[in-house]
Amino acid sequence: MKILVEMAIKLKQNRGIKTKAATVLRQCDRQIAVTSLRPIVEEYAAILSLACGVGVQTIAQSFENKLVIPANNTKFIGMQDRELGKFYELCSACGECILFETGGICPITRCGKSLLNGPCGGQALGKCEVGGWKKDCAWVLIYNRLKEKNMLHYFMRFQEPRDFRMRQGPREMGGE
Amino acid sequence: MPKQVYSELMKSIVEGKFTFTGEIEPVKTTDLHEVIETAKTLNGHVVAANITDNPTAFAYMNSLIPSYVIQREVGLEAVYQMVTRDRNRLALTSDLLAAGYLGIKNVLALSGDHTTVGDNPGAKPVFDLDSTGLLYLIRKMVDEGVDLAGNKIDNPPKFHVGVAAALGADPIEPELLKIERKVKIGVDYIQTQAAYDVDVAKRFLKLTKHLDVPTLIGIAPLKSIPMLDWMVKFVPGIVIPKDFQDRLRKAKEKGGKEAIFQENVEFFGEFVKEIKATTHAAGIHIMAIGFEWIVPKIIERAGLKAIG
Numbered sequence: 001m002k003i004l005v006e007m008a009i010k011l012k013q014n015r016g017i018k019t020k021a022a023t024v025l026r027q028c029d030r031q032i033a034v035t036s037l038r039p040i041v042e043e044y045a046a047i048l049s050l051a052c053g054v055g056v057q058t059i060a061q062s063f064e065n066k067l068v069i070p071a072n073n074t075k076f077i078g079m080q081d082r083e084l085g086k087f088y089e090l091c092s093a094c095g096e097c098i099l100f101e102t103g104g105i106c107p108i109t110r111c112g113k114s115l116l117n118g119p120c121g122g123q124a125l126g127k128c129e130v131g132g133w134k135k136d137c138a139w140v141l142i143y144n145r146l147k148e149k150n151m152l153h154y155f156m157r158f159q160e161p162r163d164f165r166m167r168q169g170p171r172e173m174g175g176e
Numbered sequence: 177m178p179k180q181v182y183s184e185l186m187k188s189i190v191e192g193k194f195t196f197t198g199e200i201e202p203v204k205t206t207d208l209h210e211v212i213e214t215a216k217t218l219n220g221h222v223v224a225a226n227i228t229d230n231p232t233a234f235a236y237m238n239s240l241i242p243s244y245v246i247q248r249e250v251g252l253e254a255v256y257q258m259v260t261r262d263r264n265r266l267a268l269t270s271d272l273l274a275a276g277y278l279g280i281k282n283v284l285a286l287s288g289d290h291t292t293v294g295d296n297p298g299a300k301p302v303f304d305l306d307s308t309g310l311l312y313l314i315r316k317m318v319d320e321g322v323d324l325a326g327n328k329i330d331n332p333p334k335f336h337v338g339v340a341a342a343l344g345a346d347p348i349e350p351e352l353l354k355i356e357r358k359v360k361i362g363v364d365y366i367q368t369q370a371a372y373d374v375d376v377a378k379r380f381l382k383l384t385k386h387l388d389v390p391t392l393i394g395i396a397p398l399k400s401i402p403m404l405d406w407m408v409k410f411v412p413g414i415v416i417p418k419d420f421q422d423r424l425r426k427a428k429e430k431g432g433k434e435a436i437f438q439e440n441v442e443f444f445g446e447f448v449k450e451i452k453a454t455t456h457a458a459g460i461h462i463m464a465i466g467f468e469w470i471v472p473k474i475i476e477r478a479g480l481k482a483i484g
Contacts, residue, residue, distance in 0.1 A: 112290050113261070113301065117308035117357060119350050120287050121342040121369055124411075130290045143350035155350070158357055161265060161309040161324060 001050060001071070020044065027055025034062045041066060052077070095166030101154040103145030110138035116159035119143075177390070178364050182334045183281035184253045185224040188459075189365060189390045194452050194480065195459030197255060197367070197392060198222040198471055200246065202237040208245055214468050215246035221472040224253040226284060226367075226461070230262060233294025240271055244278040255338065256280045259288025264304035268313060269323050276333025284338040284367060285310040308358055311337055315362045336364040343368040343380035343393070344415055352383055359387045367461050370396035372416045374450050381455045390458035393451055397440040397464050397474070401428050437470060445477025452480065 002021035009017045024036045027049065037059070041047060046067040049056040053074040060068040076089035092109045098116075099106060108114045112122070112130030118139030122129030126140040146155045181187050188195040198218040202211050211227075218225050225246060229239040243254035256275055258268065275283070287307040291299045305313060313324050314337045321332035339358050345351040355366065366389050371377040377393045384391065398404045398416075404424055407414055420443055427435035444462075451457050462471050475481075 112292075113287060113303045113306065115287065115303065115306040117306050117354060119345075119354065120307070121340065121345070122290060123342070123345060123351075125346055130292050139350055140347060143347070143353070147349075152353070155353055156357055158308065158312070158361060160312070161305050164304070 001048075005048065018044070024051075024055075027051035028058055030058055030062055033058050037063070093167070094162070095171075096162055098159065101157060101159075102142045103149065103151070103154075105138055105142045105145060107138050107142060110136075110141070115139065116162065178336060180334075181336075183224070183336050185255065185282050186336045186364060188223045193459075194457075195392065196222040196471075196475060197459065197461045198225040198468060199228065199461070199463040199465060200225050200242065200468070201228045201231060201465045202239065202242045204234070204236050206237070208237075208242060211242045211246065212249050215250040215252045217468045218471055219250050219252040221475055222252075222462070224255050224282060226255040226257050229257040229259045229286070230288065230294070233261065233289045233291050233296070233299075235294070235296055238271075240275055240278065240280070243275070243280055247279060253282070254280060255282040255284050257284045257286060258310060259286045260303055260305045260307060260310050261288035261291060261301055264302050265309075265313065265324050268305065268310060269317070272314065272317060272333060272335070273329070275335070276331075281335060282338065283314055283335045284340065285314060286340055307339065308354070308361065311339060311358055311363065312361055319362070337362070338365045338367050338392075339363050341366050341368045341380070341384070341391075343371055344373070344376045348380075348383065355384060356387060359389055363389050365389060365458065366391040368392065368394045370394045370414065370463060371447075372414070372420060374447050376415065377447075377451060377457075378455055381457055385456065391456075392459045392461040393457050394461045394463060395444050395447060395474075397444055397462070397467070397470055398424060398436075399464075399467050400433070400436065401425060437467070440470060441473045441477045444474045445479075448474060448478035448480070452478065 002019055006019050020040060022037065022040050024033050026032050041063055046069060047059055047063065048069045048071050049059050050071045052072065056068060056070040077091060078087040078089045080087050089109055091106055094108045107116060107118060111118055112128050113120060119137050123137040123140060124133055126137055127133040128135050128137045143155055146152050177190055178186060181190055185197065200211055200214045215225060227239040227243045230236055239257050243256040246252045247254050260268065285307050287303065291297060291301040314335055316322050316324060317329060317332055318335055321329050323329060341355055342351050368380065368391065371393055381391060401424065404421060408416060423439050423443065424436055427439040448460050451460065462474065464470050
């Protein structure tokens with residue numbers, strides 16, 4: 001990345017801008033970010049953060065006099081499957097987890113409509129209408145999983161409408 | 177069966193009459209002339225007509241006003257379709273209250289096709305409630321006179337609530353359990369999605385017989401060969417028997433548009449006849465958007481009298 005940035009600067013302006021690369025163990029941890037970056041950032045005007053949006057904001061908040069630039073367009077918090085070279089969004093941090101009742105498959109995140117009592121009519125052959133029937137229908141996955149585990153009574157349970165205060169941002173936790 | 181009957185639709189079903197309903201689609205216009213004309217075409221042939229709510233996620237005129245207008249102007253009872261895709265529980269509650277005032281008697285509770293398949297694909301999908309949640313809200317309003325949060329409603333509305341069923345869903349088991357869950361909450365009738373295979377409809381009726389809920393089987397005549405091709409190509413899960421497809425294509429070659437219409441009348445006339453004769457279905461919901469005049473012809477071909 002450092003090389004790429006240097007190249008870009010040279011190609012565009014050739015003004016000999018100084019760059020330096022550093023790794024922060026966890027950019028979302030304010031203490032760690034500050035401790036590892038403070039000795040380095042002094043002589044630089046800008047920080048290009050390769051973290052997700054949380055890391056970028058932590059850095060921006062920790063070094064208010066620096067220009068902090070996000071290197072990524074954060075899409076989602078997901079799981080990586082190295083074999084397939086893909087990332088999957090699995091959790092929306094909704095604050096009302098029902099994963100036990102849904103066989104460890106999150107309908108809030110993995111159902112295109114976030115249905116609580118699915119599937120809907122957009123399901124066909126186990127695939128979802130969102131994106132043109134390529135992705136799995138979460139509710140068919142849930143049904144199959146619960147059936148395997150002999151837990152279909154959980155499928156039958158009516159999930160009442162959620163309390164959206166649980167996911168009302170900006171959320172805070174801890175302290176006091 | 178509901179304890180009390182509020183609507184002509186429910187009355188027809190409860191009295192055991194083989195019941196027909198139609199469908200009217202308001203579009204992207206401020207003019208209701210066509211909706212009224214369509215209602216006139218259907219009136220006297222169907223007991224009630226569904227008014228669609230932004231079908232396939234296209235932004236059209238809302239379904240409440242046309243529901244009211246066909247009742248007032250034409251005297252045709254409406255089934256007010258409501259999807260949860262575009263409105264949160266506040267807006268749904270508020271529209272249901274307005275519907276109560278406007279004399280709406282039937283509501284079909286749906287989730288709605290996803291925004292991404294519609295004509296404003298970048299829209300934010302709401303889905304604060306799902307279709308089961310909307311059913312639950314309506315039950316609370318009608319049966320308990322409260323909203324979802326338990327707040328009291330003065331002069332609560334009286335609606336019958338229908339739910340949709342994907343009768344040809346594959347796999348069908350989760351769909352059946354979903355319907356069963358809705359029935360436990362309180363469903364007045366089921367209306368299925370379009371069936372093209374009479375055996376699929378029969379299988380569904382058999383699989384849901386134990387639920388003891390009146391069921392209207394949905395049919396959607398195919399207006400043209402491009403429409404047929406589109407259904408076959410882009411709507412997985414909808415099984416259109418090869419035989420019917422061939423019949424439509426042959427008809428088109430021989431006699432063009434008119435022959436296609438006639439083939440629909442033949443096919444669905446027979447379909448309706450067989451459902452009536454061999455199943456416990458409460459009736460048929462006919463979706464013939466853009467050629468509603470075919471509805472009475474299908475009913476007639478089935479050897480049935482329109483409403484009486």
